[in-house]
Amino acid sequence: MELSVIDKTTTASxxxxxxxxxxxIMIGGFGTPGTPFTLISALIAHGAKDLTLVKNDANEPGIGxxxxxxxxxxxxxxxxxxGLNSTVVELMNTGKIQVxxxxxxxxxxxxxxxxxxxxxxxxDIGIDTILREKRRIVEVNGREAFFEPALRADVALIxxxxxxxxxxxxxxxxxxxxxxLMAMAADLVIAxxxxxxxxxxxxxxxxxxxxxxxxxxxxxxxxxxxYGVLAHHVLET
Amino acid sequence: MSLKHKIAARAAQEIQxxxxxxxxxxxxxxxxxxxxxxxxxxxxxxxxxLGMGRACTMAEAxxxxxxxxxxxxxxxxxxxxxxxxVSFALVRSGRLDVAVLGALEVSETGDVANWIMPGRHTxxxxxxxxxxxxxxxxxxxxxxxxxxxxxxxxxxxxxxITARAxxxxxxxxxxxxxxxxxxxxxxxxxxxxxxxxVVDKTGAELMVPDGEVPTY
Numbered sequence: 291m292e293l294s295v296i297d298k299t300t301t302a303s304x305x306x307x308x309x310x311x312x313x314x315i316m317i318g319g320f321g322t323p324g325t326p327f328t329l330i331s332a333l334i335a336h337g338a339k340d341l342t343l344v345k346n347d348a349n350e351p352g353i354g355x356x357x358x359x360x361x362x363x364x365x366x367x368x369x370x371x372x373g374l375n376s377t378v379v380e381l382m383n384t385g386k387i388q389v390x391x392x393x394x395x396x397x398x399x400x401x402x403x404x405x406x407x408x409x410x411x412x413x414d415i416g417i418d419t420i421l422r423e424k425r426r427i428v429e430v431n432g433r434e435a436f437f438e439p440a441l442r443a444d445v446a447l448i449x450x451x452x453x454x455x456x457x458x459x460x461x462x463x464x465x466x467x468x469x470x471l472m473a474m475a476a477d478l479v480i481a482x483x484x485x486x487x488x489x490x491x492x493x494x495x496x497x498x499x500x501x502x503x504x505x506x507x508x509x510x511x512x513x514x515x516x517y518g519v520l521a522h523h524v525l526e527t
Numbered sequence: 528m529s530l531k532h533k534i535a536a537r538a539a540q541e542i543q544x545x546x547x548x549x550x551x552x553x554x555x556x557x558x559x560x561x562x563x564x565x566x567x568x569x570x571x572x573x574x575x576x577l578g579m580g581r582a583c584t585m586a587e588a589x590x591x592x593x594x595x596x597x598x599x600x601x602x603x604x605x606x607x608x609x610x611x612x613v614s615f616a617l618v619r620s621g622r623l624d625v626a627v628l629g630a631l632e633v634s635e636t637g638d639v640a641n642w643i644m645p646g647r648h649t650x651x652x653x654x655x656x657x658x659x660x661x662x663x664x665x666x667x668x669x670x671x672x673x674x675x676x677x678x679x680x681x682x683x684x685x686x687x688i689t690a691r692a693x694x695x696x697x698x699x700x701x702x703x704x705x706x707x708x709x710x711x712x713x714x715x716x717x718x719x720x721x722x723x724x725v726v727d728k729t730g731a732e733l734m735v736p737d738g739e740v741p742t743y
Contacts, residue, residue, distance in 0.1 A: 322590065383646075392652065393656040396615075398612040413619075415619070415657050418691035420687045421656075463589065463602075
């Protein structure tokens with residue numbers, strides 16, 4: 291195949307056109323950095339319902355994936371921490387959405403296992419806690435551990451700082467977080483990128499996610515305000 | 528100095544040169560400003576940073592660079608970025624020398640409860656369970672009692688625990704207390720407190736050393 295003819299660039303609505311109701315969708319990001327705001331807006335416009343979302347956190351009220359919950363499009367959430375989003379806490383506590391909490395690094399490893407073609411991981415994290423109630427316990431070398439099933443999704447929405455048209459991705463600073471893990475763990479991987487360059491323009495040594503994992507690339511037309519610094523998270527000095 | 532800053536200042540003295548440390552949200556975040564300038568530590572942040580520096584002003588803030596609590600921060604020379612799996616590999620594999628976390632309750636056997644108050648406070652687990660269970664040394668920074676005046680240092684946690692037998696040292700506005708095989712052991716008291724006050728406000732047996740107790 292002539293690599294120079296491969297171009298995974300498309301529009302957000304085209305990339306999301308195959309997303310169906312009831313899908314499981316992984317969304318990168320830890321707080322604002324690495325959250326794919328352009329793809330989230332396109333997902334809301336697409337309107338698929340009864341979604342299960344997988345993300346580290348819930349962003350904050352009115353921001354990022356919170357808007358998917360606020361639009362009533364998602365019914366389940368697999369997540370590590372929602373403490374900065376009182377709206378999603380309320381949706382959970384009133385039974386409007388089902389929330390499954392996972393320790394943060396275990397969520398990461400379950401996703402990594404899913405992306406690596408493994409069926410799960412074995413860990414002792416939380417073994418002495420109420421997490422026991424909902425987990426399968428196995429014994430390894432005489433010690434109790436949980437079997438934590440791998441996580442895969444129908445779709446992953448990824449934010450990259452830069453990409454080439456083949457789909458190689460580079461992330462920036464703390465915007466990397468869950469993005470490279472989720473980019474391996476879904477059947478349909480859609481990455482938005484701040485900059486899309488020609489193959490060869492990215493240093494192969496600097497690529498975080500190889501092109502094989504990426505199905506569609508969506509250029510971000512403009513770094514809008516929602517990608518910007520949240521003033522309430524700047525400490526007063 | 529506010530209570531929180533007093534606790535943070537005393538906790539800073541527990542951090543050894545060359546340590547890899549993780550600082551939870553709240554009081555622990557205040558610790559770096561009380562570390563002596565020559566103290567070299569690498570601060571880990573769950574969202575994929577080792578070598579985190581001080582908080583940014585608005586003019587300095589980079590939209591791609593926050594700590595695990597969302598605050599915009601600097602990265603010090605020698606810092607590195609990595610994904611969330613690597614971040615917790617570092618924690619779980621024994622490379623994290625010290626974690627400093629807040630607590631709702633700590634038991635005399637070192638159990639820590641700090642992630643959920645069923646029906647009242649349900650933010651999720653975050654990175655706390657792995658930090659508490661796997662850090663080589665866990666410091667707890669907390670007020671000695673709840674807002675209602677109830678002891679946070681107790682015989683047994685009433686709230687669901689984060690991890691069992693994990694706390695090594697507790698630093699409050701009143702005392703520095705070590706968790707030992709025999710239970711809570713008083714190491715130091717705040718200058719404005721007294722041994723009697725600490726005993727009264729601790730909800731479990733407290734071993735008091737012979738002679739004068741050092742103050743801070």
